[in-house]
Amino acid sequence: xxxxxxxxxxxxxxxxxxxxxxxxxxxxxxxxxxxxxxxxxxxxxxxxxxxxxxxxxxxxxxxxxxxxxxxxxxxxxxxxxxxxxxxxxxxxxxxxxxxxxxxxxxxxxxxxxxxxxxxxxxxxxxxxxxxxxxxxxxxxxxxxxxxxxxxxxxxxxxxxxxxxxxxxxxxxxxxxxxxxxxxxxxxxxxxxxxxxxxxxxxxxxxxxxxxxxxxxxxxxxxxxxxxxxxxxxxxxxxxxxxxxxxxxxxxxxxxxxxxxxxxxxxxxxxxxxxxxxxxxxxxxxxxxxxxxxxxxxxxxxxxxxxxxxxxxxxxxxxxxxxxxxx
Amino acid sequence: xxxxxxxxxxxxxxxxxxxxxxxxxxxxxxxxxxxxxxxxxxxxxxxxxxxxxxxxxxxxxxxxxxxxxxxxxxxxxxxxxxxxxxxxxxxxxxxxxxxxxxxxxxxxxxxxxxxxxxxxxxxxxxxxxxxxxxxxxxxxxxxxxxxxxxxxxxxxxxxxxxxxxxxxxxxxxxxxxxxxxxxxxxxxxxxxxxxxxxxxxxxxxxxxxxxxxxxxxxxxxxxxxxxxxxxxxxxxxxxxxxxxxxxxxxxxxxxxxxxxxxxxxxxxxxxxxxxxxxxxxxxxxxxxxxxxxxxxxxxxxxxxxxxxxxxxxxxxxxxxxxxxxxxxxxxxxxxxxxxxxxxxxxxxxxxxxxxxxxxxxxxxxxxxxxxxxxxxxxxxxxxxxxxxxxxxxxxxxxxxxxxxxxxxxxxxxxxxxxxxxxxxxxxxxxxxxxxxxxxxxxxxxxxxxxxxxxxxxxxxxxxxxxxxxxxxxxxxxxxxxxxxxxxxxxxxxxxxxxxxxxxxxxxxxxxxxxxxxxxxxxxxxxxxxxxxxxxxxxxxxxxxxx
Numbered sequence: 022x023x024x025x026x027x028x029x030x031x032x033x034x035x036x037x038x039x040x041x042x043x044x045x046x047x048x049x050x051x052x053x054x055x056x057x058x059x060x061x062x063x064x065x066x067x068x069x070x071x072x073x074x075x076x077x078x079x080x081x082x083x084x085x086x087x088x089x090x091x092x093x094x095x096x097x098x099x100x101x102x103x104x105x106x107x108x109x110x111x112x113x114x115x116x117x118x119x120x121x122x123x124x125x126x127x128x129x130x131x132x133x134x135x136x137x138x139x140x141x142x143x144x145x146x147x148x149x150x151x152x153x154x155x156x157x158x159x160x161x162x163x164x165x166x167x168x169x170x171x172x173x174x175x176x177x178x179x180x181x182x183x184x185x186x187x188x189x190x191x192x193x194x195x196x197x198x199x200x201x202x203x204x205x206x207x208x209x210x211x212x213x214x215x216x217x218x219x220x221x222x223x224x225x226x227x228x229x230x231x232x233x234x235x236x237x238x239x240x241x242x243x244x245x246x247x248x249x250x251x252x253x254x255x256x257x258x259x260x261x262x263x264x265x266x267x268x269x270x271x272x273x274x275x276x277x278x279x280x281x282x283x284x285x286x287x288x289x290x291x292x293x294x295x296x297x298x299x300x301x302x303x304x305x306x307x308x309x310x311x312x313x314x315x316x317x318x319x320x321x322x323x324x325x326x327x328x329x330x331x332x333x334x335x336x337x338x339x340x341x342x343x344x345x346x347x
Numbered sequence: 348x349x350x351x352x353x354x355x356x357x358x359x360x361x362x363x364x365x366x367x368x369x370x371x372x373x374x375x376x377x378x379x380x381x382x383x384x385x386x387x388x389x390x391x392x393x394x395x396x397x398x399x400x401x402x403x404x405x406x407x408x409x410x411x412x413x414x415x416x417x418x419x420x421x422x423x424x425x426x427x428x429x430x431x432x433x434x435x436x437x438x439x440x441x442x443x444x445x446x447x448x449x450x451x452x453x454x455x456x457x458x459x460x461x462x463x464x465x466x467x468x469x470x471x472x473x474x475x476x477x478x479x480x481x482x483x484x485x486x487x488x489x490x491x492x493x494x495x496x497x498x499x500x501x502x503x504x505x506x507x508x509x510x511x512x513x514x515x516x517x518x519x520x521x522x523x524x525x526x527x528x529x530x531x532x533x534x535x536x537x538x539x540x541x542x543x544x545x546x547x548x549x550x551x552x553x554x555x556x557x558x559x560x561x562x563x564x565x566x567x568x569x570x571x572x573x574x575x576x577x578x579x580x581x582x583x584x585x586x587x588x589x590x591x592x593x594x595x596x597x598x599x600x601x602x603x604x605x606x607x608x609x610x611x612x613x614x615x616x617x618x619x620x621x622x623x624x625x626x627x628x629x630x631x632x633x634x635x636x637x638x639x640x641x642x643x644x645x646x647x648x649x650x651x652x653x654x655x656x657x658x659x660x661x662x663x664x665x666x667x668x669x670x671x672x673x674x675x676x677x678x679x680x681x682x683x684x685x686x687x688x689x690x691x692x693x694x695x696x697x698x699x700x701x702x703x704x705x706x707x708x709x710x711x712x713x714x715x716x717x718x719x720x721x722x723x724x725x726x727x728x729x730x731x732x733x734x735x736x737x738x739x740x741x742x743x744x745x746x747x748x749x750x751x752x753x754x755x756x757x758x759x760x761x762x763x764x765x766x767x768x769x770x771x772x773x774x775x776x777x778x779x780x781x782x783x784x785x786x787x788x789x790x791x792x793x794x795x796x797x798x799x800x801x802x803x804x805x806x807x808x809x810x811x812x813x814x815x816x817x818x819x820x821x822x823x824x825x826x827x828x829x830x831x832x833x834x835x836x837x838x839x840x841x842x843x844x845x846x847x848x849x850x851x852x853x854x855x856x857x858x859x860x861x862x863x864x865x866x867x868x869x870x871x872x873x874x875x876x877x878x879x880x881x882x883x884x885x886x887x888x889x890x891x892x893x
Contacts (some may be wrong), residue, residue, distance in 0.1 A: 108785065123788045133788040151383070153401050153786035168401040169786040175401060193766065195400070208720075213400070217720045235763035252761065258723055261761060280764055301760050 042283065042306045043345045045297070045328060049087050050311075051339040053080050058331035059101045060275065060318045061339055064109035067324040069126060071112050072331060072339055075099035079114050081126060084322065087341060091130045095122060102145045106152040106169070113155050115143035121157055123169065134172040138165055144273075145188045149195035149212070156198050156212075158186030164200055164210070178215045182206060187273045188231045193238035199255075201229030207243050209255060221253060230273040236280060246270050250288060250298075264288075266305045267296045272317055272333070279321040279328070282344060287328055289316030295330045295342070312336050359696045360653055360668050360677060361710035366402060370395045372705030375419050375688045379426040382649070382693040383782045386429055387707060388417025394431050396443065398784065399692075402709075405784040408441050410448060421462045423470050426781035430473050432461035438475060440487055443781060450487040456480050459523070466532025474526055474535060474549075482526035482537060484549045495547050497524045497539045499554050499616050525568050529592075530575030533600055538566025538580055544590075546626060548600060555603045557619035558627045560588060572647040573693060577671070578627060579654065581645045586634040587656055589671065590627040631673045642667075644689040648696075655698060659685040664702055666710070681708055 056076035063070050063084060070082040079093040079100055098117035105112055105126075111133070112124045121136040121143055141160035148155055154175065155167045164178040164186060182202035189200045191212065198210045199221075207221040207229045221241065222229060231244035241255045248269045252262035267290035276288035284300035295309035295316050309328075314335035321328055326344035372390040379386070384405065385397045392415055394408040408429070415435035422429055428449065429441045436457045440449040449471075456477035464470040471487040484493045526537040534555075537545045542563035546556040560566060564584035571578055571592075578590040595602055603622065610621045633654065645656035651671070658665040664681030666689065684702035691698050698710040719725040 111788065131790065133790045135791060149400075151400065151783040151786075153398055153403075153783060168403050169788050170398075170401070170403055170405075171789060172791070173403075211714070214714045216714050216716045218717070219720050220723050223722050237762070237764050237766045240761065240763055261759065278763060284763065300763065 042299075043326075044307050045309055045326075045342040045344050047309070047311055047340060048327070048343040049341040051082060051087055051089075051341070052337070053089055053092070054078070054337050054339075056099070056337065057314075057334040058317065058337060058339060059099070060103050061329045061331045062103055062105055062318075062320045063322050063329065064105045064126065065107055065323055066109040067322055069109065070320075070329055070339075071103055071105065071126075073100035073103040073114055074337075075101075075334075077116070079103060079112070079124065081112075081130070082339075084327075093124050093130065093132070095132045096120070098142075101142065104147045104155070106148045107150055108152060111148075111152070111169075113146050113148065115146040115157055115159075117142040119143060119159075121146055121155065121167070123155075123172070134169075136167050136172050136174070138167075138174045138177070139163070142185075144185060147190050149191040150193060151195060154191075154195070154212075156189045156191060158189040158200055158202075160185040162186065162202075164189060164198065166198075166212070166215075176215045178210060181208070181210075184228075187229060188233065190233040192234040193236070197234075197238075199232045199234060199241050201232035201243060203228040205229060205245075207232050207241070209241075219255065219258070221255060221258060230269065231275055233276075235278060242276060242278070242286065244269060244274065244276055244288070250276060250286060252286075252300075262300070262303055264298045264303055266298075267294070268292045272315055274316070275318045275320075277319050277321045277328075279326075281322065281324060282326045287319050287321060289319050289330060289332075291315040293332070293336075295319055295328065309340075309342055311340055312338070359650075360648070360712075361679065361696050361698050362677070362713045363710065364681065364708050365697075365711040366709045368397060368402065368707040368709065369705075370404065370407075373701050373707050374417050374705070376690050376699055376701055376707060377420045377422055378690055378693055378699070379422045379782075380424060380693065380780065381426075381782055382695065382697075384426065384784065385690075385699060385707075386420045386422065387701075388420045388431060388433075390416040390705065392417065392433060394420060394429065394441070396429075396784065398786070400783075401786075405786075406443070406446055408446055410439060410451075412451070413437055413439065418458060419460050419462075421473070423463045423468070424465050425468050425779070427469060428463065430461050430463045432458040432475060438473065438485060440471065440473075444784065452485060452487065452490070452492075454483075454485070454492065460525070461485075462528060464532040465528050465530060470532075474528055476524065476526050478523055482524055482535070484535070493549065493552060495526065495535060495537060495549060495552065496545065496554050497537060498541060498543070499545065499557055499619055523565075523567075525566050525580075527569050527571060529594075529599065530571060530596065531599065534603075536569055536571075536578065538569040538582075540565040542566060542582065544569065544578075544580065544623070544627065546603070546623065548603075554619060555607065556623035556626050557616065558590070558623035559620065561629070562586065568642075568645055570646050572651040573649055574651055577630065577647065577651055579645055579647060581642050581656070585639050585641055586632050587642055587645050587654065588632050589630040589654065591630045592627060594626050631671065633667075633669050633673060633675075635667070643686060646689065646691055648691045649693040653691075655689060655691055657686040657689040657700065659687065659703075662703075664700065664708075666698060666700060679710060 054074040054076050056074050058072050058074045060073045068084050070084045073079045077096045077099055081090040083090055096116040096118050100114045100116045102115040103112055110126055112126055114122050119139045122132050123134040125131050125133055139159040139161055143157050143159045145158045153169050155169055157165050162182050164181045165174050166176040168175050182204050184202050184204035186200055186202045189198060191198055196212050198212050201207045205225045205228055206223050208217055209219040211218050227245040227247040229243060230246050233242055241253045243251050248267060250264040251260045253260045264286055274289040279285040279287050286298045286300055288296050290296055293312045297307045299306050312332040314333035316330050316332050319330045328342045329339055331339045373387045374390055376385055376387045383399055385399050388394050392413040395404055396406040398405040413433050415433045417431055417433050419432045427443055429443050431439045434457050437453045438461055439451045442449050458475040458477050460476040462474045464472045473485050475485050476482045481494045481497045524537055524539045526535050528535055535547045535549045537547055542560040544558040545554050547554050562584045564582045566580050566582050568581040576592055578592055580588045606622045606625050610618050640658045640660045642656040643659050647654055654669045656667050662685045664684055664686045666679040668677040669675050684704045686700055687703055688701040696712055700708050719727045
């Protein structure tokens with residue numbers, strides 16, 4: 022729900038652009054990684070920020086003062102994705118060493134489990150809302166579902182796609198999984214049975230670089246490598262909104278929904294900027310400049326109007342942006 | 348929810364055994380309010396709670412004082428408490444999230460059935476039905492038991508005096524009676540040996556109404572549907588009867604009192620019968636005319652649309668499913684192990700049945716992938732459709748390029764945040780429901796890490812071993828007791844030799860004592876087994892695999 026503290030009406034109910042958009046301003050730059058940063062994510066309680074990098078480590082930052090809390094080492098190869106459990110106690114990282122690791126986000130910050138089974142780079146990972154299961158997608162073209170408690174692989178969806186899987190996400194009640202892949206398709210799976218329920222896109226190109234459910238689980242945001250972001254009502258299979266203007270042809274850039282104050286779509290871009298679109302009107306509201314290389318990952322704080330973004334090799338920093346107050 | 352994209356043509360009841368769960372010898376099962384957790388009582392006195400989504404054990408409740416077989420388990424409304432009745436005449440109330448014992452009491456007789464009051468969020472009041480005495484209300488807080496009347500005395504105007512002691516009423520010796528709470532927990536419906544349903548106000552220990560069951564044979568089970576609209580009785584004459592509940596959902600006591608006041612000119616038993624006829628009406632009767640079998644554990648489906656009854660005649664494991672109109676829609680046949688308990692999942696078309704050997708079988712629909720799922724513009728048709736081509740379809744026209752006419756209004760407002768009200772949440776949301784037990788990852792130990800690294804190297808080399816290792820959960824029942832069910836996972840047939848090996852390994856470990864610590868160990872050892880099997884090593888239990 023929007024925090025509404027700024028006294029500005031939110032998108033729903035107002036027609037036209039009568040709402041004044043408050044621009045985001047750069048707050049802080051975080052340094053600490055020695056290679057491209059593949060993913061940043063805020064925890065659900067808003068107290069922590071985690072970042073994963075190709076330098077094989079993951080860093081835990083405080084989301085209040087952005088100090089470095091802990092650096093997780095253990096993977097033998099670069100980390101491509103990370104996910105938070107719903108209670109903000111655990112994170113899971115997906116790495117090119119074909120494993121996933123579950124880390125404790127509380128002292129002593131141990132690596133609790135190593136999930137083995139994939140036979141190629143693990144590219145994407147997510148917890149389900151009750152956080153008793155983890156879904157992962159890999160270059161071995163399979164999707165695996167793991168039990169958090171014991172680490173055992175509960176299900177393997179083989180031949181899920183015909184090329185590396187770029188993104189996996191559970192919906193709100195954990196009954197569905199959406200997956201996107203380089204083979205250009207975006208599919209919805211029944212989480213319990215592992216059967217394919219629907220295919221959203223099936224063109225060979227462009228590749229689907231990212232897919233996730235909206236907060237209420239009714240829509241899917243899909244990013245494709247032709248610099249387009251689409252919002253689809255998956256029940257009808259139709260794309261109802263299209264967001265363009267950014268550049269996304271090479272990297273699997275993550276996008277996010279911003280709902281704390283006004284509804285926006287936020288995404289990184291290969292022109293080194295962070296883009297913000299109005300959800301309903303699809304207009305570009307702001308381009309955040311400052312990074313010196315492609316912005317690979319963005320995340321929105323669950324409670325405050327803050328965005329964290331991270332960039333590629335030449336930059337290696339995380340930038341925090343905060344919306345101006347009234 | 349995913350309702351819009353799931354194929355509506357599939358029936359809403361299970362068809363095949365999907366999996367089985369094992370933990371010692373299970374005696375009885377119960378789902379929590381949403382079906383996310385399954386509690387089961389074991390023959391050794393412990394109680395295990397499975398996370399039904401992951402099919403892994405979430406908690407084990409073990410009482411060192413109690414080593415007798417559990418006779419029933421019952422959840423509180425929001426899933427915070429669990430009531431367990433055991434063969435040593437005890438009733439134990441557990442707090443589910445902490446795993447602590449809240450209270451324990453011992454009765455005079457072994458309770459066959461014990462149910463927590465479904466109307467309260469933290470109930471300490473329960474209904475217990477012992478083997479050979481009247482059903483009683485046990486209050487853990489006050490620490491007393493109240494016997495409920497089982498029959499209405501023939502003399503008019505005599506109300507059974509409230510009894511706070513444990514001695515039996517004067518009169519004929521008791522035969523077992525079945526009892527259950529109504530949906531909001533302020534009335535108890537008792538089915539007695541004379542074939543009558545008594546509606547009892549347990550607080551004042553009065554019988555408010557009486558409904559005679561046709562045929563007059565003893566009532567063995569009495570159960571409400573989840574929404575409280577239908578009542579099911581299972582009688583000794585092997586007939587299951589469905590009654591429609593005419594009383595309103597709220598303020599039931601007052602309505603009953605009013606009904607009683609409005610009945611003039613009759614007293615005593617006749618009055619009760621008149622009031623009773625306004626509370627319940629007979630809706631349907633089910634029986635198997637051919638074999639006339641005794642039904643075990645009959646109950647409703649979660650949405651009340653289906654009625655299920657189990658049969659254990661001649662040691663078989665059969666589940667009969669009727670629709671509420673009385674048509675028998677399916678008979679599920681399980682392995683040759685007598686069925687002892689049954690539960691229908693509150694939300695999904697899933698049935699859980701317990702066999703005499705202590706295994707919990709999970710029945711689910713046979714999922715076949717829908718062809719229309721594979722491409723975005725595929726649609727499933729019920730029958731062939733004649734294709735009518737467009738007027739200009741075959742005209743020779745220069746290609747103007749594929750113009751996809753977008754029929755969607757792109758300016759429509761999109762709502763990404765509101766969630767529809769959950770059909771399963773009741774209006775009282777002041778208490779938070781316990782849906783899941785937090786999954787805390789069990790830390791790997793160092794030796795496991797090294798073992799698994801070896802396996803990892805091997806797995807990347809050999810293509811055949813990509814299968815997930817499952818602890819005793821056999822999804823492909825090729826090597827299980829009955830071969831018929833092996834067709835469930837036709838698409839995922841594995842190499843039988845490998846599967847048999849894994850099963851052997853798991854069975855060898857699983858047959859040892861149950862309990863959480865041993866389970867962890869068996870998992871570790873199980874992994875070792877796989878390691879050795881892959882590396883060609885042998886084990887004392889099994890022969891060399893390769």
